[in-house]
Each structure stands twice: as C-alpha cells, then as structure tokens.
Amino acid sequence: MDSRPAALHSVGVARTGAGETVLSRVVRVLETFGSDVTTLTVSQIARRSGLHVATVSRLVAQMARHELLQRDGRSVRIGVRMWELGSRASPTVGLREAAMPFMEDLHAVVGHHIQLGVLQGDEVLFVERLAAPGAVINYTRIAGRLPLHASSSGLVLCAHAPVDLQERIIAGPLTVYTERTISTPRRLRGTLADVRREGYAFCQGHIHPDATGIAVPLRDSHGAVVAALAAIVPNDDTARAQIPALLAAARGVSRAMAGHEARRA
Amino acid sequence: MDSRPAALHSVGVARTGAGETVLSRVVRVLETFGSDVTTLTVSQIARRSGLHVATVSRLVAQMARHELLQRDGRSVRIGVRMWELGSRASPTVGLREAAMPFMEDLHAVVGHHIQLGVLQGDEVLFVERLAAPGAVINYTRIAGRLPLHASSSGLVLCAHAPVDLQERIIAGPLTVYTERTISTPRRLRGTLADVRREGYAFCQGHIHPDATGIAVPLRDSHGAVVAALAAIVPNDDTARAQIPALLAAARGVSRAMAGHEARRA
Structure with missing residues (x-):
C-alpha cells in the first residue's frame, strides 16, 4: 500500500512557467538531437529548443542522473538508458x-x-x-x-x-x-x-x-x-x-x- | 531570444512530493515495462512502480500526449515516439x-x-x-x-x-x-x-x-x-x-x- 498523504500526489504532473509541463520540456530537450547531430552543448540545446540556458542546464543535469542523457565534459548526448527504455518493450x-x-x-x-x-x-x-x-x-x-x-x-x-x-x-x-x-x-x-x-x-x-x-x-x-x-x-x-x-x-x-x-x- | 521572465525558469525541474522529481516518476513508469511485459494497465503500472494510481493516471495521460506511451483502451504500452527519441541519436x-x-x-x-x-x-x-x-x-x-x-x-x-x-x-x-x-x-x-x-x-x-x-x-x-x-x-x-x-x-x-x-x- 502507498501510505503517503494524498496531497503529495496531486502535484504528480507539475506545471512550470507559461503552463508548460516538465515533461514537455524534457521532450523538447530530447528532440534537439537527431541522426545528424548526436552531440550538443547545453547552449546549443537551449538554442535549438527555445528553452532558457539555465533551464536546460538543470534539466540536462537531472536527465543525466537518470542516464537519459550522457555527459562527456561539455558535450551532451542521448544516453544508452534512454535507448534501452524505448527499445525493450517497444511495440x-x-x-x-x-x-x-x-x-x-x-x-x-x-x-x-x-x-x-x-x-x-x-x-x-x-x-x-x-x-x-x-x-x-x-x-x-x-x-x-x-x-x-x-x-x-x-x-x-x-x-x-x-x-x-x-x-x-x-x-x-x-x-x-x-x-x-x-x-x-x-x-x-x-x-x-x-x-x-x-x-x-x-x-x-x-x-x-x-x-x-x-x-x-x-x-x-x-x-x-x-x-x-x-x-x-x-x-x-x-x-x-x-x-x-x-x-x-x-x-x-x-x-x-x-x-x-x-x-x- | 527568450523573453519570458526569469522566475519562470527557476522551476524548470519541479520537485513533487517527498523530494521526488517529475522526471524520476516518469522514469519509474517507463521502467515498469519490459520485454516480457509490453502492455500494462494504469493500476498495474501503479503496483509495479510503487506510485499512487492517481499519480500514474495523470502521468500516463501526459506521456501519451507526447507519444512516449501509447494507449489502447485500458492498456498502456511504450510509444513508438519513445523508441524514436532514444534511437535516432543513440551512441x-x-x-x-x-x-x-x-x-x-x-x-x-x-x-x-x-x-x-x-x-x-x-x-x-x-x-x-x-x-x-x-x-x-x-x-x-x-x-x-x-x-x-x-x-x-x-x-x-x-x-x-x-x-x-x-x-x-x-x-x-x-x-x-x-x-x-x-x-x-x-x-x-x-x-x-x-x-x-x-x-x-x-x-x-x-x-x-x-x-x-x-x-x-x-x-x-x-x-x-x-x-x-x-x-x-x-x-x-x-x-x-x-x-x-x-x-x-x-x-x-x-x-x-x-x-x-x-x-x-
């Protein structure tokens, strides 16, 4: 059983600035990568996604913690974990x-x-x-x-x-x-x-x-x-x-x- | 140029209940799927992830909107878009x-x-x-x-x-x-x-x-x-x-x- 108070669940989908959800920002970050551009810097991601550099910087750090992205010095790429989550149960x-x-x-x-x-x-x-x-x-x-x-x-x-x-x-x-x-x-x-x-x-x-x-x-x-x-x-x-x-x-x-x-x- | 006020960016990574971020909940939902279980209901996802049904229900709706998940009646599966985002720039x-x-x-x-x-x-x-x-x-x-x-x-x-x-x-x-x-x-x-x-x-x-x-x-x-x-x-x-x-x-x-x-x- 889940014993946490109900109030905590009501913010499961948090909305951030201008009514945009965290999830939609995460997707915007992921969408900046393509088969032609596999490696980007934070400022390139910001430019391509239209998100603020500070926002991208925080999101990238978080996504890297979950291995959805992978950092190597200043360059960022899609993480192998992202591929794995998308692949193993793919229709x-x-x-x-x-x-x-x-x-x-x-x-x-x-x-x-x-x-x-x-x-x-x-x-x-x-x-x-x-x-x-x-x-x-x-x-x-x-x-x-x-x-x-x-x-x-x-x-x-x-x-x-x-x-x-x-x-x-x-x-x-x-x-x-x-x-x-x-x-x-x-x-x-x-x-x-x-x-x-x-x-x-x-x-x-x-x-x-x-x-x-x-x-x-x-x-x-x-x-x-x-x-x-x-x-x-x-x-x-x-x-x-x-x-x-x-x-x-x-x-x-x-x-x-x-x-x-x-x-x- | 990004013209939105700076205050909106500071919540780019929103924390929800018990210090857990939306992103970590999204990952927990994705992790409930595997090569043996490609289709789950919302309540099965809740049970497997340890998240509350209401939270899962909202997250699934959001993730489906971004095609990270795919709904067919009551059954939920990984979306082809999730595979695509993870694959096209995969290392x-x-x-x-x-x-x-x-x-x-x-x-x-x-x-x-x-x-x-x-x-x-x-x-x-x-x-x-x-x-x-x-x-x-x-x-x-x-x-x-x-x-x-x-x-x-x-x-x-x-x-x-x-x-x-x-x-x-x-x-x-x-x-x-x-x-x-x-x-x-x-x-x-x-x-x-x-x-x-x-x-x-x-x-x-x-x-x-x-x-x-x-x-x-x-x-x-x-x-x-x-x-x-x-x-x-x-x-x-x-x-x-x-x-x-x-x-x-x-x-x-x-x-x-x-x-x-x-x-x-």
Missing part, C-alpha cells in the same frame, strides 16, 4: 523479430538496402534497415523518417491508412525531391489506388534520380497492414525483377507474426 | 551500423545467434541480435541485459573495464545459473586474466547447459574496447571452431568503426 519489437530473418534473406538475394517502416504521425518511421556497403544511395536511417507521398514505404502505408489520414496527405503540401516525385493530389490519389490494386509501390527516382524504391505491405493475422517492407535498388531495367522476392518475403513475415502472436496469447 | 548507432554487415556474415556462416553487447552499469546490455530460428536456446533479447560474470559478452566487457568496476563485480554477488557458472571471486579473477590474454571468452554451459557463448572484444580506433561481439552455439565439440571467424569479424568491425569516425571528423 515494434515483435514486428522486427518476425521480419528480420526474411530481411536478411532478401538482403543476401537482392544485395541492396532492405528496410522496415511503420506509420508514425503523417510520416513513415524506419524501425530497421540492412544497408549494403557500396549500394545505391539511400536517404533512410534507422529511426529516420520520410514523407508518405515521396517514399515507396510511405505510399504503401498511406494506401492502407484511414481515409482521413489519406485525405490530409493528398491535400498536401507534397514536397518535391526530384522531377519524378509525386507532386499533385490527382497523381497521388491514383497512385494510392494502384498500390492497393497491385499490392506494391514501385517508385523510380522519386527521392533520388538513381534509386528505385519498391515496397510491399506487411499484414498482421487480421489482415491489417502494420508495416511496409522495402528494397532500395538501382534505377535500372532489373528493378522490377525484385518485386516477387519482396512479395514472398512479406507473406513469410506475416506468417511469422501470426505465430509470434499465437505464442504470446 | 550505439554508429557501432551497430559498423557491426551489422559483419554480424550478418557471421550469422550466415555460423548459423546461430549473433549478438552485440555494450557495458551499461554493472551489466551487459544487448543492442543488437540476429536470431537463428530453431537455433540453440538463448536468454538474450535486444535491449535485454545479463550479468557480467555469467555471460561471455559480459566477461569480455568486464576484462577490459576500469579496475574498480572489475573489483566490484569480483566481490559479488555472483548469481549461479548452472553448475558451470563462474561462482567464486578466485575463478572470476582468473577467467578475466585468461580473456585478456587469449582475446576471447569461451563459456560452455555457463547460463544454460546446452549453450556455449563465445565473445570477442570490439575496439575503437584508439584500441579501447567499446563492445563485445558474441555467438551462442550448441555446447558440443565444434564450438571452438567458431572462434577464428569471430576474431576476424571483430577486426573488420573495428576497421569499419575507424572509417566511420574518419568520415564524421
């Missing part, structure tokens, strides 16, 4: 474990980047990637994001997303990466219908002129699309030949996920 | 990217579990794992931990850790998993010296009678040991034959990490 762990053997097989056969993405907000978030050294250019990183309309994985996820999300994406803005990027609502709507009918997204040069993204949906045991499996291959005549291998792998992953669910039930 | 990302191609090669050749572990606190934390379906039993999970004295990866990390950490581990307690687990300070001290001299840890049946762990150190460009690369293979006569492949892979990963550092500099 994507089961998906990743089911997909990984098939991703490795594809990687060995296709010889290019193989990646696994989920819908997060209005973007695709990549939760796993097998990179081929010297393979074609690829903008994806693990824990990186891409817009739904521009990437093959995003088109697959968008094509099977709730209608209101689809309409929001179709309404734009549709950021242009190359002259092949889908940039009009009409073409996006048509492509989403194609993806649903054909069962895959095939994007030649949509993000980079030299790369083709091919993505297929991964379905759970109820048939709901929970992720996209994609290969990023050179933009040449052989690209289409990879589609059957991806479709076959997607079936394997879905079967493995169903087995995983059955074992947990 | 282990460079290590993992350098190690992954070599881990895949080993996985193909050895045909068993291949894993990558780092020192975190007084334990080894596994940051990557390639599992072989139907392979020998393995207690490791991604973002899972094992004690240093019991696992091959842990022995490698401990053997190259600062002396005070080594002495703390040697002083015990040394949890016993099987009759082969290292359980005396004298044997542990001797084994750590062996690991440093031979360049690998070879643990037959230390955690499970049927499994052998073989681990080698991964060094950065300064020669410092930053991780352990391990294979978990069946406990039979062929286990020792895997050592050269692991040692060769470790050299490859170190070279890749040096290249990675050079490109970032």
Whole structure:
C-alpha cells in the first residue's frame, strides 16, 4: 500500500512557467538531437529548443542522473538508458523479430538496402534497415523518417491508412525531391489506388534520380497492414525483377507474426 | 531570444512530493515495462512502480500526449515516439551500423545467434541480435541485459573495464545459473586474466547447459574496447571452431568503426 498523504500526489504532473509541463520540456530537450547531430552543448540545446540556458542546464543535469542523457565534459548526448527504455518493450519489437530473418534473406538475394517502416504521425518511421556497403544511395536511417507521398514505404502505408489520414496527405503540401516525385493530389490519389490494386509501390527516382524504391505491405493475422517492407535498388531495367522476392518475403513475415502472436496469447 | 521572465525558469525541474522529481516518476513508469511485459494497465503500472494510481493516471495521460506511451483502451504500452527519441541519436548507432554487415556474415556462416553487447552499469546490455530460428536456446533479447560474470559478452566487457568496476563485480554477488557458472571471486579473477590474454571468452554451459557463448572484444580506433561481439552455439565439440571467424569479424568491425569516425571528423 502507498501510505503517503494524498496531497503529495496531486502535484504528480507539475506545471512550470507559461503552463508548460516538465515533461514537455524534457521532450523538447530530447528532440534537439537527431541522426545528424548526436552531440550538443547545453547552449546549443537551449538554442535549438527555445528553452532558457539555465533551464536546460538543470534539466540536462537531472536527465543525466537518470542516464537519459550522457555527459562527456561539455558535450551532451542521448544516453544508452534512454535507448534501452524505448527499445525493450517497444511495440515494434515483435514486428522486427518476425521480419528480420526474411530481411536478411532478401538482403543476401537482392544485395541492396532492405528496410522496415511503420506509420508514425503523417510520416513513415524506419524501425530497421540492412544497408549494403557500396549500394545505391539511400536517404533512410534507422529511426529516420520520410514523407508518405515521396517514399515507396510511405505510399504503401498511406494506401492502407484511414481515409482521413489519406485525405490530409493528398491535400498536401507534397514536397518535391526530384522531377519524378509525386507532386499533385490527382497523381497521388491514383497512385494510392494502384498500390492497393497491385499490392506494391514501385517508385523510380522519386527521392533520388538513381534509386528505385519498391515496397510491399506487411499484414498482421487480421489482415491489417502494420508495416511496409522495402528494397532500395538501382534505377535500372532489373528493378522490377525484385518485386516477387519482396512479395514472398512479406507473406513469410506475416506468417511469422501470426505465430509470434499465437505464442504470446 | 527568450523573453519570458526569469522566475519562470527557476522551476524548470519541479520537485513533487517527498523530494521526488517529475522526471524520476516518469522514469519509474517507463521502467515498469519490459520485454516480457509490453502492455500494462494504469493500476498495474501503479503496483509495479510503487506510485499512487492517481499519480500514474495523470502521468500516463501526459506521456501519451507526447507519444512516449501509447494507449489502447485500458492498456498502456511504450510509444513508438519513445523508441524514436532514444534511437535516432543513440551512441550505439554508429557501432551497430559498423557491426551489422559483419554480424550478418557471421550469422550466415555460423548459423546461430549473433549478438552485440555494450557495458551499461554493472551489466551487459544487448543492442543488437540476429536470431537463428530453431537455433540453440538463448536468454538474450535486444535491449535485454545479463550479468557480467555469467555471460561471455559480459566477461569480455568486464576484462577490459576500469579496475574498480572489475573489483566490484569480483566481490559479488555472483548469481549461479548452472553448475558451470563462474561462482567464486578466485575463478572470476582468473577467467578475466585468461580473456585478456587469449582475446576471447569461451563459456560452455555457463547460463544454460546446452549453450556455449563465445565473445570477442570490439575496439575503437584508439584500441579501447567499446563492445563485445558474441555467438551462442550448441555446447558440443565444434564450438571452438567458431572462434577464428569471430576474431576476424571483430577486426573488420573495428576497421569499419575507424572509417566511420574518419568520415564524421
């Protein structure tokens, strides 16, 4: 039993300045880090987050005490503990474990980047990637994001997303990466219908002129699309030949996920 | 410029009841989740964290608003956003990217579990794992931990850790998993010296009678040991034959990490 007086609990979520909670400041500090900037100083965090230096200084000290951040002299980075807390019970762990053997097989056969993405907000978030050294250019990183309309994985996820999300994406803005990027609502709507009918997204040069993204949906045991499996291959005549291998792998992953669910039930 | 009055910043780290900060409560909530329990109710979180139900209820609502947690009816789980914030700038990302191609090669050749572990606190934390379906039993999970004295990866990390950490581990307690687990300070001290001299840890049946762990150190460009690369293979006569492949892979990963550092500099 919890024997502390009730009054102490009522401040469990403390609000600080301008109605902002401590938690939202913590999140703002964490958000200043990215795959391109893994190390920052306190004043850089303050500048990027819009928080006062003194506030950041105190928050960083506290977060470092809990190992959510890691200090090395003046430089601050994300702590391994933060990764651990986010990873060990992540809803994507089961998906990743089911997909990984098939991703490795594809990687060995296709010889290019193989990646696994989920819908997060209005973007695709990549939760796993097998990179081929010297393979074609690829903008994806693990824990990186891409817009739904521009990437093959995003088109697959968008094509099977709730209608209101689809309409929001179709309404734009549709950021242009190359002259092949889908940039009009009409073409996006048509492509989403194609993806649903054909069962895959095939994007030649949509993000980079030299790369083709091919993505297929991964379905759970109820048939709901929970992720996209994609290969990023050179933009040449052989690209289409990879589609059957991806479709076959997607079936394997879905079967493995169903087995995983059955074992947990 | 931050134009808010200074007084607002002084409460950046708000303390709530009994001197405990909001942040430490947030961490306590996150810590209730694990690889075995990915979904909990508010009252289960309260019971496991020792926090009051009302406090947990408010914190969960707040954390869900920031997508650190995810609610589905009464069940609560870690949010994908939490994984993303912890992953995209994680200090282990460079290590993992350098190690992954070599881990895949080993996985193909050895045909068993291949894993990558780092020192975190007084334990080894596994940051990557390639599992072989139907392979020998393995207690490791991604973002899972094992004690240093019991696992091959842990022995490698401990053997190259600062002396005070080594002495703390040697002083015990040394949890016993099987009759082969290292359980005396004298044997542990001797084994750590062996690991440093031979360049690998070879643990037959230390955690499970049927499994052998073989681990080698991964060094950065300064020669410092930053991780352990391990294979978990069946406990039979062929286990020792895997050592050269692991040692060769470790050299490859170190070279890749040096290249990675050079490109970032």
